[in-house]
Amino acid sequence: MSTPTAASAPTQTxxxxxxxxxxxxxxxxxxxxxxxxNLSLAAALVVVMAFFGLRNSAYLSLNNxxxxxxxxxxxxxxxxxxxxxIICGALDISVGSQAGLASVVSAMVFTxxxxxxxAGIAAAVxxxxxxxxxxxxxxxxxxxxxxxxxxxxxxAYKGVAQLISDGRAQGYVLGNDLFIFLARGKxxxxxxxxxxxxxxxxxxxxxxxxxxxxxxxxxxxxxDTAARLAGIxxxxxxxxxxxxxxxxxxIAGILLTARxxxxxxxxxxxxxELKAIxxxxxxxxxxKGGKGGVGGTLLAVALLGALENGLTVVGVNAFWQNVAQxxxxxxAVVIQQRRSGERAVGLPT
Amino acid sequence: xxTPAAGAGSPVQGDxxxxxxxxxxxxxxxxxxxxxxxxxxxxxTALMGENGAGKSTLIKIINGDYLPDAGRILLGDEPLAxxxxxxxxxxxxRIIPQEPEIIPHVSVAENVYAGxxxxxxxxxxxxxxxxxxxxxxxxxxxxxxxxxPDALGSRLTAAQRQLVEILRALTTQARVIAFDEPTSSLxxxxxxxLFALINRLRAQGLAIVYVSHRLREIFRLADRIAVLRDGTLxxxxxxxxxxxxxIVRMMVGRDLSTMFSRQHxxxxxxxxxxxxxxxxxxxxxSLRVRAGEVVALAGLVGAGRSELARAxxxxxxxxxxxxxxxxxxxxxxxxxxxxTAGIGLAPEERKAQALFLSRSVRDNATLAxxxxxxxxxxxxxxxxRKVAREYTDRLRVRTPxxxxxxxxxxxxNQQKVVLAxxxxxxxxxxxxxxxxxxxxxxxxxxxxxIIDDLAAAGVALLVISSELPEVLGLADRIIVMQGGRVTGExxxxxxxxxxxxxxxxxxxxxxETSPAGGTP
Numbered sequence: 001m002s003t004p005t006a007a008s009a010p011t012q013t014x015x016x017x018x019x020x021x022x023x024x025x026x027x028x029x030x031x032x033x034x035x036x037x038n039l040s041l042a043a044a045l046v047v048v049m050a051f052f053g054l055r056n057s058a059y060l061s062l063n064n065x066x067x068x069x070x071x072x073x074x075x076x077x078x079x080x081x082x083x084x085x086i087i088c089g090a091l092d093i094s095v096g097s098q099a100g101l102a103s104v105v106s107a108m109v110f111t112x113x114x115x116x117x118x119a120g121i122a123a124a125v126x127x128x129x130x131x132x133x134x135x136x137x138x139x140x141x142x143x144x145x146x147x148x149x150x151x152x153x154x155x156a157y158k159g160v161a162q163l164i165s166d167g168r169a170q171g172y173v174l175g176n177d178l179f180i181f182l183a184r185g186k187x188x189x190x191x192x193x194x195x196x197x198x199x200x201x202x203x204x205x206x207x208x209x210x211x212x213x214x215x216x217x218x219x220x221x222x223x224d225t226a227a228r229l230a231g232i233x234x235x236x237x238x239x240x241x242x243x244x245x246x247x248x249x250x251i252a253g254i255l256l257t258a259r260x261x262x263x264x265x266x267x268x269x270x271x272x273e274l275k276a277i278x279x280x281x282x283x284x285x286x287x288k289g290g291k292g293g294v295g296g297t298l299l300a301v302a303l304l305g306a307l308e309n310g311l312t313v314v315g316v317n318a319f320w321q322n323v324a325q326x327x328x329x330x331x332a333v334v335i336q337q338r339r340s341g342e343r344a345v346g347l348p349t
Numbered sequence: 350x351x352t353p354a355a356g357a358g359s360p361v362q363g364d365x366x367x368x369x370x371x372x373x374x375x376x377x378x379x380x381x382x383x384x385x386x387x388x389x390x391x392x393x394t395a396l397m398g399e400n401g402a403g404k405s406t407l408i409k410i411i412n413g414d415y416l417p418d419a420g421r422i423l424l425g426d427e428p429l430a431x432x433x434x435x436x437x438x439x440x441x442x443r444i445i446p447q448e449p450e451i452i453p454h455v456s457v458a459e460n461v462y463a464g465x466x467x468x469x470x471x472x473x474x475x476x477x478x479x480x481x482x483x484x485x486x487x488x489x490x491x492x493x494x495x496x497x498p499d500a501l502g503s504r505l506t507a508a509q510r511q512l513v514e515i516l517r518a519l520t521t522q523a524r525v526i527a528f529d530e531p532t533s534s535l536x537x538x539x540x541x542x543l544f545a546l547i548n549r550l551r552a553q554g555l556a557i558v559y560v561s562h563r564l565r566e567i568f569r570l571a572d573r574i575a576v577l578r579d580g581t582l583x584x585x586x587x588x589x590x591x592x593x594x595x596i597v598r599m600m601v602g603r604d605l606s607t608m609f610s611r612q613h614x615x616x617x618x619x620x621x622x623x624x625x626x627x628x629x630x631x632x633x634x635s636l637r638v639r640a641g642e643v644v645a646l647a648g649l650v651g652a653g654r655s656e657l658a659r660a661x662x663x664x665x666x667x668x669x670x671x672x673x674x675x676x677x678x679x680x681x682x683x684x685x686x687x688x689t690a691g692i693g694l695a696p697e698e699r700k701a702q703a704l705f706l707s708r709s710v711r712d713n714a715t716l717a718x719x720x721x722x723x724x725x726x727x728x729x730x731x732x733x734r735k736v737a738r739e740y741t742d743r744l745r746v747r748t749p750x751x752x753x754x755x756x757x758x759x760x761x762n763q764q765k766v767v768l769a770x771x772x773x774x775x776x777x778x779x780x781x782x783x784x785x786x787x788x789x790x791x792x793x794x795x796x797x798x799i800i801d802d803l804a805a806a807g808v809a810l811l812v813i814s815s816e817l818p819e820v821l822g823l824a825d826r827i828i829v830m831q832g833g834r835v836t837g838e839x840x841x842x843x844x845x846x847x848x849x850x851x852x853x854x855x856x857x858x859x860x861e862t863s864p865a866g867g868t869p
Contacts, residue, residue: 227716229662229696230717
């Protein structure tokens with residue numbers, strides 16, 4: 001009897017004093033919208049930057065921050081699109097090889113067509129679509145597990161890139177204005193590459209959060225049976241998502257060409273899949289699918305970039321950075337699984 | 350047929366398994382309420398009850414899968430603390446599930462002793478020892494010649510898989526064996542062999558628990574029959590002193606007539622026309638559902654009803670035959686085709702097949718209509734919220750807000766969210782597979798009301814249910830299936846539980862009356 005009266009008392013007082021409570025509620029709502037995951041990433045980013053900034057004052061200079069942003073663009077693009085793939089409940093570990101292939105193709109077509117940058121870019125993007133669709137078809141219709149299918153792609157696409165390039169850097173693109181602009185240009189004082197990453201990230205964020213396509217992608221990753229029975233054509237979606245991964249990987253490859261000045265079959269693109277998956281997992285994408293977002297991934301990309309640059313600035317051996325990255329990936333997933341409360345029995349699901 | 354005297358006369362040692370005051374509650378549903386029951390050694394105690402009566406919960410508690418909220422379990426006079434199936438196993442309690450876990454690529458012998466394979470010289474696998482051991486055990490237990498110890502797990506029939514599971518139990522000194530619907534996937538011949546085996550186990554003094562829906566089996570096999578209803582024990586009868594009609598009365602018990610108030614809305618306009626549809630699981634099924642009509646698909650578990658539903662929803666391939674909606678043939682390659690044609694399916698396993706548990710009520714409710722709520726591919730948030738509110742209000746989904754995670758709702762409210770999704774889509778045909786499974790009585794009544802309203806609004810409804818009172822109370826027409834075929838059709842007026850059951854077990858009956866029907 002006493003409980004209902006006690007419960008009704010605060011609701012009665014509430015209308016009399018709403019003003020002082022509102023800002024607190026706003027802050028809480030904002031915190032809820034940002035999410036604990038993103039907040040801890042942001043905190044980690046601040047800690048990392050403060051740590052290296054104190055050790056070396058040049059670390060926090062605008063110049064070095066620009067360097068960091070340029071360095072993370074290529075892996076950042078792949079991480080953003082990996083986010084979409086992982087939300088579907090799938091994985092694409094061939095993105096690095098796809099970028100390498102696109103890099104070679106863009107430079108070679110550029111050279112072959114008498115220095116036409118658009119021909120090179122168009123060829124690379126078209127190839128990206130093709131490779132992505134092949135990945136999707138193998139997975140959906142060949143019934144091959146995404147990890148295995150794209151592991152095969154990781155090897156095969158790298159091989160194709162090496163075959164057509166003879167294993168060497170191809171062409172020279174930095175005589176061309178567009179490639180120079182991509183590599184070294186600035187818009188509003190910030191590197192072109194940074195703007196490209198930002199544009200792709202915003203576009204994919206809107207796709208995921210504001211369109212029915214995005215909602216269906218979350219649904220497929222969350223419960224594919226339920227999505228299927230609700231009338232979502234999941235085969236079409238999965239193939240399209242892999243095609244999107246192909247396109248973004250191609251853009252990453254083109255930027256790689258611009259940055260290095262020529263088409264690179266392997267150097268610069270090897271290991272990018274690891275960075276992309278690490279960033280997505282660290283950014284809060286559930287590897288089971290159905291959960292995650294571009295915001296978290298971008299924060300994780302920034303964190304990884306700041307860490308990598310910082311370690312270089314303070315002179316840590318580059319080999320250690322591989323160790324650090326592998327460790328981070330495992331730690332990110334362990335934290336994720338702990339939070340989901342999965343029982344430690346047999347193989348994880 | 351059963352001779353309780355034999356059980357009493359043979360020297361029975363062993364202990365009774367007793368449960369005392371066992372209660373178990375799941376989110377909003379009292380699955381078991383202070384159930385006390387004894388399973389004496391050397392006797393077969395049958396556990397009966399409708400779906401949702403609490404049989405499986407009780408079995409799972411005995412097996413250590415669930416911890417009871419209250420009450421205790423004793424074997425003899427010794428109280429047991431069962432925190433896991435391993436604990437139950439150690440105490441000598443074994444459950445033989447419907448579909449035992451069999452390791453496919455190893456032999457029967459290795460399957461039987463999996464986890465405790467014979468070894469020699471430390472960790473080396475003792476192949477010869479394994480062979481000696483399985484031979485000895487097969488002889489001792491009277492399985493010699495029934496089961497080839499070298500056969501691969503993947504080659505075993507359903508009956509042989511159960512034999513392997515029984516062997517696992519017997520080779521680890523089981524004192525209590527519980528069978529959970531063991532005959533649902535067995536042929537008649539295999540059922541006979543199983544019964545012979547159970548009789549032998551009884552004679553050896555094991556306490557046997559037997560869960561089944563099949564009355565005829567129960568009366569052939571059981572010494573005692575315990576009936577559960579809505580989580581409480583209705584009573585225990587000696588099989589010799591009771592009859593089928595008393596048991597059915599005990600199972601159904603409550604007066605359900607008030608829960609079903611149907612307005613007559615059936616029209617003559619055929620909406621769903623299924624003609625001679627054959628899939629991998631059902632053969633030659635033809636049925637029609639008219640606008641405003643509720644047609645129930647009745648039958649035993651495994652009759653092919655859910656498989657038919659999934660085929661009609663485009664999720665399982667149709668090998669031959671045709672499905673028409675409002676006279677137009679639907680070519681179904683995937684569920685999207687069925688949805689486009691106006692067929693919606695609320696599947697059997699709500700959580701696994703219909704819901705996105707960690708997403709909001711709004712996300713779940715609007716999934717099938719997002720395409721209608723967008724402008725230039727961008728979702729109009731206000732319109733989306735409006736749709737979600739409209740349908741969750743109409744179905745009285747009890748949730749703090751439409752942004753609440755579906756995971757946190759009760760089973761009944763979760764089911765209403767699934768229904769809201771389809772109502773928003775305005776389907777012509779709605780297929781509901783076990784729409785009230787695992788939800789409490791109050792929510793059930795609300796679901797019945799929703800079904801009635803939908804029929805009144807002209808939707809053609811096909812409802813699959815294993816609960817006979819529900820079938821009889823809801824349906825304008827009842828179509829009964831067995832073994833993937835339609836075995837009969839009953840109108841609301843002529844249908845009784847007995848008639849539906851007779852059709853659901855049509856093959857069993859014809860096998861007894863006419864030898865021609867029973868060729869295996």
